[in-house]
Amino acid sequence: MSKRKRDINSPNNEQPLRGLRILFLVRTPQERIRVTRVLSRRLEELGASLVGSVENLQSWTRSEVASVVVCTDDISHAKTCCNPLPLSAFEGVVDVSWAAGCVQNRQVATIRLLNVSEATQTSIDDCDGGSRGVIDDALDGDDQQETMEAAKWWPPRNLRPRRYLQPSSDMDCEEEASTRQDRIEAAKNIPKYACQRKSHLEACPNERLCEYLNAMADLRAMESHDSRLGDTKYRAYRLASAAIRCFPFRIRSAEEAEYIPYCGGRVKEAIHEYLQTGKLSEVSKLWTEEYFINLWSLLGVHGIGTKTGRELLASGVTSLDLVVQHCLSGKHPSLKLPLVFYNDLNHNLMSRDDAVRIHDYVINVASSLGLSLEFALAGGFRRNKKNGHDVDLLMRHKYLEFGHSSELQVLVRALRASGFIVATFHETIDQRRDRTASPGTFDGPHDMVFCVIRDPQTAVGRRLDLVASRRSEFPFALLAWSGNAIFERQLREYAKEVKGWVFDGHGLWKKENPSECATGTMDTMIETEKDIFCILGLDYLDPSDRNC
Structure with missing residues (x-):
């Protein structure tokens, strides 16, 4: 199809059209999501508003809407989805070069003012040089502040490798007097799933054994x-x-331990060795053998997992300084920011007071911006842990189901502008590609920003994970982000194996028919975590009881 000329410099568009509604219905391919997000933000700054779905337009029809435009790089599909819209202000579908032109001229212009009555299909890569440059400039501007902040400390100096913490010799707490029969009965009564039993932070009679098993x-x-x-x-x-953490007595023999869930086979052999020697000899490799010492230090870099860590070691990259040299040579550029903040994130544990202070700071910024967001502190600090490595902060819109994405964008932009956020490891905002899908057919994550912030009081770099969910999904997200890894995994297994349902941070659904809510009635409202426990047939566990 032939392309129509866009007269961006037409004198008719000297006055920006305030009140223009930009409707993004068709998601861009994965590699272009960031382009979409940046252009969206730039258009908002020019006075445009963004609407996430056709359903959301119902509330806009009651107000004055100057113009509605669908901006996408998949025009043929967009027309199938939303043309014609039941709105007199709907002008049609345009490609992203239109948005780039608006950014270039620093004003929002309608399709008519651009002399385009019907947009033709154009990909981002087919845009003219000027539009392509505008997109690149927008991306550069979005990262400029964080890049400049990180550049002050690149390449990092004096990186201190983290070391594996050895189990202490005085970890076990006192136990009650018991007979062999008492211990066997207690072992048999321990439920199979972690979500069925309380697990506190306080030391148990077998604390040191548990630490050795975790090390194994x-x-x-x-x-x-x-x-x-x-x-x-x-x-x-x-x-x-x-499971052993919930056993109220000290284990006296491997035979007794066999009655505890998951304590057969190799685990039983490990327990026998511990009872005979007071340790697990193989575990000492973690702090005595060079390979594991080096691998453990590399795993402290955000973005390096066991597979990547082994590959780096195999290629001769055996230390943090060599990882820095690896990045300087142009390899693994995504590791630069994690390396800059390695010492802060691995050697400066965060106290609960630190976490609460960061939580309060973010809430105060959101309040000063007039944002309608509700917040909850999640993660380990919600489980009453005294120390941690990051802050997990969940949020939702106070009134709207889908209002969290735009609010999170405004909040993150303000936190970056103030210098609070100094680096971003991962960001997914407004990337769920099917907002009208039936429950259980999700394609995309919650809105998340995993970043490093500079503590306003101590100036130490801290990990902050911002997670925004739909309003109706908030109880599920809070539950999914409040237990440790074992608790959450066993909760999903219990729902699947015992109830035949699927649980995740978005909801609870029938395994056989994902479109059917687990409660059996779609009008049943789940407002709190307690409602979810009740539906699953579980006794409610306070967050402090989810430390498996």
């Missing part, structure tokens, strides 16, 4: 070259450790 889990994950096999072995020891 880490060792098995690090030494296995098959990720699935490594995960299976890791889970075996972690599940056993979580």
Whole structure:
């Protein structure tokens, strides 16, 4: 199809059209999502408003709408989805070069003012040089502040490798007097799933054994070259450790331990060795063998998992300084920011007071901006942990189902402008591609920004994870972000194996028919975590009881 000329410099568009509604219905391909997000923000700054779905337009029809435009790089599909819209102000579908032209001229112009009555299909790569440059400039401007901040400390100096913490010799707490029969009965009464039992932070009579089993889990994950096999072995020891933490007596023999869930086979052998020697000799590899010492230090870099870590070691990159040189040579550029903040994130544990202060700071900024967001502190600090490595902050819109995306964008922009956010590791905002899908057919994550912030009081770099969910999904998101890894995994397994349902941070659905709500009635409202526990047939566990 032939392209119509866009007269961006026409004198008719000297006055920007305030009140123009830009409707994004068709998601761009994955590699272009960031382009869409940046252009959206630039258009908002010029006075445009963004609407996420056709459903949301119902509320806009009651107000004065100057013009509605669908901006996309998949025009043929967009027309199928939304043409014609039941709105007199609907002008048609345009490609992203139109948005780039608006940014270039620093004003929003309608399609008519651009002399385009019907846009033709054009990809981002087919845009003229000027539009392509505008997009590049927008992307550069979006990262400029963070890049300049990180450049002050690049390349980083004096990186201190983290070390594996050895189990202490005085971790066990006192136990009550018991007979062998008491211990066997107590072991038999421990529920199979972690979501069925309370697990506190306080030390248990077998605390040191649990720490050794956790260390064995880490060792098995690090030494296995098959990720699935490594995960299976890791889970075996972690599940056993979580169950033993709920055993009220000190384990006296491996035979007694066999009655505790997940304590058979190799785990039973490990327990026998511990009872005989007071340790697990193989675990000492984590702090004595150079390979595991180096791998553990590399795993402290955000973005390096066991597979990447082993590949780096195999290529001769055996230290943090060599990883820096690796990045300087142009390899793994995504590791630059994590390396800059490595010391802060690995050697400066955050206290609960630090987490609360960061939580309050973000809320105050949101309040000063007039944002309608509700916040909740999640993660380890919600489980009453005294120290941690990051802050998990969940949020939702106070009134609207879908209003969280635009509010989070405004909040993050303000936090960056103030210098609070100094680096972003991962960002997915407004990327769920099917907003009108039936429940259980999601295609995309919650809105998330994983970043590094500069603590206003201590100036130490801290990890902050911002997660925004739909209003109706907030109880599920809060539950999914409040337990540790074992608790959450076993909660999903319980829902699937016992109830035949699927649980995740978005909802609870029938396994056989994902479009059917687990409660059986779509009008049943789930407002709190307690409602979810009740539907699953579980006794409610306070967040402090989810420390498996």
